[in-house]
Amino acid sequence: MTIDDRPAGTVWTFAEEDYRYGVGPLRIRLNRVLAGSPLQHDGDLWFEVEGIEVTDQGHVIGPRRATIRASRLPTIRRA
Template sequence: MTIDDRPVGTVWTFAEEDYRYGIGPLRIRLDRVLAGSPLQHDGDLWYEVEGVEMSDQGLVVGPRRVTVRASRLPTIRR
């Protein structure tokens, strides 16, 4: 699946409680949502995503695969 409705290179910020696992906000340029295997946790739906983590100064940290709360993800298309 690919991300819809945002220009290429958009950096998304997820609060600590909206992704697993890490400390503090996560800034990531989303590339893919792995929608084929959603997870249930604490009554919520979560998806694994792939992208490039960015620092708060806009520098590339590196590739990242992380699980994000579905309700916080942008609109996606297949």
């Protein structure tokens, strides 16, 4: 699946409670949502995503895979 309706390079910020695992907010340029294997945790649906993690100043940290609460993800469409 791919991210829809946002310009390439949009950085998404997820609060610590909305992704697993890490400390503090996660800033990431989403490339893909791996929708084939959603997870159930604490009564919520979660998806793994792939992207590029960036600092709050926009500097690239590197590739990142994370699990994010589905209700916090942007609209997605099948590629």
